[in-house]
Amino acid sequence: MFTVNLQGGVPIYEQLKRVIVENALLGILEPDEQLPSVRALSRELGVNPNTVQKAYQALESEGVIYSLSGKGSFISPRLELLPGFRRAAEEKLKESLKEALLAGIEKERIIEMADECETEFKSRKNGLK
Amino acid sequence: MFTVNLQGGVPIYEQLKRVIVENALLGILEPDEQLPSVRALSRELGVNPNTVQKAYQALESEGVIYSLSGKGSFISPRLELLPGFRRAAEEKLKESLKEALLAGIEKERIIEMADECETEFKSRKNGLK
Amino acid sequence: MFTVNLQGGVPIYEQLKRVIVENALLGILEPDEQLPSVRALSRELGVNPNTVQKAYQALESEGVIYSLSGKGSFISPRLELLPGFRRAAEEKLKESLKEALLAGIEKERIIEMADECETEFKSRKNGLK
Amino acid sequence: MFTVNLQGGVPIYEQLKRVIVENALLGILEPDEQLPSVRALSRELGVNPNTVQKAYQALESEGVIYSLSGKGSFISPRLELLPGFRRAAEEKLKESLKEALLAGIEKERIIEMADECETEFKSRKNGLK
DNA sequence: GTGGTCTAGACCACG
DNA sequence: GTGGTCTAGACCACA
Numbered sequence: 001m002f003t004v005n006l007q008g009g010v011p012i013y014e015q016l017k018r019v020i021v022e023n024a025l026l027g028i029l030e031p032d033e034q035l036p037s038v039r040a041l042s043r044e045l046g047v048n049p050n051t052v053q054k055a056y057q058a059l060e061s062e063g064v065i066y067s068l069s070g071k072g073s074f075i076s077p078r079l080e081l082l083p084g085f086r087r088a089a090e091e092k093l094k095e096s097l098k099e100a101l102l103a104g105i106e107k108e109r110i111i112e113m114a115d116e117c118e119t120e121f122k123s124r125k126n127g128l129k
Numbered sequence: 130m131f132t133v134n135l136q137g138g139v140p141i142y143e144q145l146k147r148v149i150v151e152n153a154l155l156g157i158l159e160p161d162e163q164l165p166s167v168r169a170l171s172r173e174l175g176v177n178p179n180t181v182q183k184a185y186q187a188l189e190s191e192g193v194i195y196s197l198s199g200k201g202s203f204i205s206p207r208l209e210l211l212p213g214f215r216r217a218a219e220e221k222l223k224e225s226l227k228e229a230l231l232a233g234i235e236k237e238r239i240i241e242m243a244d245e246c247e248t249e250f251k252s253r254k255n256g257l258k
Numbered sequence: 259m260f261t262v263n264l265q266g267g268v269p270i271y272e273q274l275k276r277v278i279v280e281n282a283l284l285g286i287l288e289p290d291e292q293l294p295s296v297r298a299l300s301r302e303l304g305v306n307p308n309t310v311q312k313a314y315q316a317l318e319s320e321g322v323i324y325s326l327s328g329k330g331s332f333i334s335p336r337l338e339l340l341p342g343f344r345r346a347a348e349e350k351l352k353e354s355l356k357e358a359l360l361a362g363i364e365k366e367r368i369i370e371m372a373d374e375c376e377t378e379f380k381s382r383k384n385g386l387k
Numbered sequence: 388m389f390t391v392n393l394q395g396g397v398p399i400y401e402q403l404k405r406v407i408v409e410n411a412l413l414g415i416l417e418p419d420e421q422l423p424s425v426r427a428l429s430r431e432l433g434v435n436p437n438t439v440q441k442a443y444q445a446l447e448s449e450g451v452i453y454s455l456s457g458k459g460s461f462i463s464p465r466l467e468l469l470p471g472f473r474r475a476a477e478e479k480l481k482e483s484l485k486e487a488l489l490a491g492i493e494k495e496r497i498i499e500m501a502d503e504c505e506t507e508f509k510s511r512k513n514g515l516k
Numbered sequence: 517g518t519g520g521t522c523t524a525g526a527c528c529a530c531g
Numbered sequence: 532g533t534g535g536t537c538t539a540g541a542c543c544a545c546a
Contacts, residue, residue, distance in 0.1 A: 186534090202533090
């Protein structure tokens with residue numbers, strides 16, 4: 001379902017948050033759709049349940065998902081309104097753009113990469129429909 | 130000379146590395162130019178000498194700077210080769226692009242931001258001439 | 259487990275790096291085998307944890323080991339590739355050969371010493387099996 | 388006359404010692420031949436006079452050279468007798484051999500390198516005759 | 517529990 | 532003066 005990379009320095013719970021938000025924004029996870037339970041997901045990914053728990057709690061406090069006690073966790077409707085989400089993405093993008101330009105990546109290549117991302121999004125959507 | 134943000138989670142030594150690499154790539158720091166001494170820079174930034182040392186040693190092991198014992202640290206000539214630097218920047222950029230596109234940032238805005246970065250680079254170069 | 263010489267000018271962290279690389283190349287430390295924790299090893303060797311940490315981080319940046327945050331440090335698989343490792347060894351060997359020949363050590367003796375090294379390797383491998 | 392490498396971590400005064408001993412053992416510097424003065428050599432190499440001084444003093448205390456106050460420094464006769472020199476070279480060689488074998492350098496290659504060293508010695512001797 | 521960062525302060529080798 | 536190593540001890544994030 002979700003894949004995470006144990007190596008690479010990026011905290012597992014952040015990768016989890018990231019992939020859930022991505023899928024929700026892409027519509028692969030639909031509003032009010034139920035997420036796997038903490039225990040099920042931790043078993044599937046081979047990570048500590050605390051790690052999944054931490055991701056879910058963070059997502060809930062950010063309004064991306066909501067929990068019904070005893071029933072599970074669900075994707076929030078109205079996801080696109082997430083306050084500050086766009087601003088945060090813009091900041092991070094600026095950092096990356098600086099590095100990329102200094103590394104000699106041309107603007108044309110950047111546009112090309114953006115197109116590739118959109119293509120990937122489309123195929124991911126269709127792949128799960 | 131170099132500014133770092135003591136807050137914000139990003140390790141000080143990584144910020145230092147980053148700003149030095151940036152300035153070297155921009156040509157603000159010229160090949161074979163001497164960097165401030167570990168002690169001087171640590172005093173100026175208000176951080177521990179070991180923190181600056183760590184940044185310098187990491188940069189040396191990456192080939193960005195070189196040290197002459199008893200004399201000081203200097204910017205490496207032949208900086209543009211840096212193997213893997215471009216690839217790493219490209220990967221990070223792709224991640225950021227994905228997030229940005231999902232957050233609703235338009236491609237035109239991305240191009241605009243890239244232009245802003247280039248403008249900033251130019252002004253930084255001229256500012257120190 | 260690992261022995262280091264606190265005296266003798268050679269930095270402790272370098273000795274540690276050396277013995278770990280040796281053991282990994284000999285197969286005494288197997289791929290993905292977990293290393294002792296920084297704290298445990300520092301206690302065992304009677305050195306400061308930072309010193310062990312420095313060795314581990316250097317090894318990680320060289321691709322000899324990898325760290326999983328919160329879990330520990332492990333020997334990298336794909337160790338044999340180590341770019342430049344062979345070249346560095348060859349250079350250092352040439353230096354030593356020059357000195358040895360000038361000091362009057364005969365070529366037969368050199369071959370003999372190489373054989374001794376191989377014998378030592380074999381006994382070390384078997385000693386830990 | 389002598390060349391030293393400012394980079395590479397190896398202390399300059401040790402490189403100086405090394406090259407002088409090498410040339411003396413090869414006969415390029417003949418017994419009782421006068422060495423350049425500290426000031427002349429430091430100027431020629433572009434290094435600090437203290438560095439040359441340190442090398443000369445170390446060589447004198449090891450019996451490789453001798454000084455006549457006010458006249459200069461000279462190569463000692465009977466150089467080959469240097470106590471412990473052979474043993475030190477042997478130890479260092481053993482270290483290098485271990486590394487080389489672990490790095491995958493074959494014994495044939497080692498012999499080949501030894502031959503190369505001898506060839507180099509011969510050409511250096513003839514070059515200065 | 518793990519690794520990672522940082523500080524404070526000492527000591528050494530080199531030039 | 533320079534960089535490099537080491538210790539002691541604190542604090543944090545992650546799992």
